[in-house]
Amino acid sequence: MxxxxxxxxxxxxxxxxxxxxxxxxxxxxxxxxxxxxxxxxxxxxxxxxxxxxxxxxxxxxxxxxxxxxxxxxxxxxxxxxxxxxxxxxxxxxxxxxxxxxxxxxxxxxxxxxxxxxxVKPGNAETVYVNMPAFGLAEATEKVRVSRRTGSAKQRLGASAD
Known part of the structure; x- marks a missing residue:
């Protein structure tokens, strides 16, 4: 499991x-x-x-x-x-x-x-809460959400203005 x-x-x-x-x-x-x-x-x-x-x-x-x-x-x-x-x-x-x-x-x-x-950096947004490695995080690298990546807008590279 x-x-x-x-x-x-x-x-x-x-x-x-x-x-x-x-x-x-x-x-x-x-x-x-x-x-x-x-x-x-x-x-x-x-x-x-x-x-x-x-x-x-x-x-x-x-x-x-x-x-x-x-x-x-x-x-x-x-x-x-x-x-x-x-x-x-x-x-x-x-x-x-x-x-x-x-x-x-x-x-x-x-x-x-x-x-x-x-899917290019800054053009996709992902969040996984209490999940195993899944989706893009499983295919690339799963990292903990940080201050720099705390919101969907930040995870999109601030391209969601």
């Missing part, structure tokens, strides 16, 4: 040029068509196993939430690494994407989505 860190914490982005926040998921539109969506869970599991064995690909951390619409919150070192992984013919993503597009895109039984954000 994760250790709960008492008090207020934030993510230290100052020591990073930026982190890529990558949200990806799928929505099961036709739950009875398990034959058309179950393999996607397996493909995602294979991608995560691959990325865990290959940290040079650039994924820092990922967490998954499951329901009719699933979501993975992933953190990457940079856009270049994310794009390289997505387009690598020898890696696990490209073949899975092709299979989805050729076999399932027109059926409507499954929807997929993703969003990509580049």
């Amino acid at each position: 994760a250790t709960i860190d008492q008090g207020r914490w934030t993510a230290n982005l100052d020591d990073h040029d930026g982190v890529v926040l990558f949200l990806i998921g799928m929505r099961i539109n036709k739950p009875w068509r398990i034959d058309q969506w179950l393999w996607m869970f397996a493909a995602m599991g294979g991608m995560l196993a691959y990325l865990a064995k290959h940290p040079e690909c650039g994924m820092i951390k990922a967490r998954n939430w499951f329901g009719r619409t699933t979501m993975q919150v992933g953190y990457w070192r940079g856009v270049e690494e994310l794009m390289r992984f997505a387009s690598d013919d020898e890696g696990p993503h490209r073949p899975a994407w092709r299979r989805f597009y050729q076999r399932l895109a027109k059926s409507g039984s499954v929807g997929i989505w993703h969003e990509t954000y580049v």
Whole structure:
């Protein structure tokens, strides 16, 4: 079980040029068509196993939430690494994407989505109270909130004027 860190914490982005926040998921539109969506869970599991064995690909951390619409919150070192992984013919993503597009895109039984954000120091704000390492703080560095980072405005680098 994760250790709960008492008090207020934030993510230290100052020591990073930026982190890529990558949200990806799928929505099961036709739950009875398990034959058309179950393999996607397996493909995602294979991608995560691959990325865990290959940290040079650039994924820092990922967490998954499951329901009719699933979501993975992933953190990457940079856009270049994310794009390289997505387009690598020898890696696990490209073949899975092709299979989805050729076999399932027109059926409507499954929807997929993703969003990509580049998070730079001074352009993101985080706070974690009585939490284990989580989110950006887990992907970068978890630091105790200080006088310099005591408010959301300060954590945003005073850019919230």
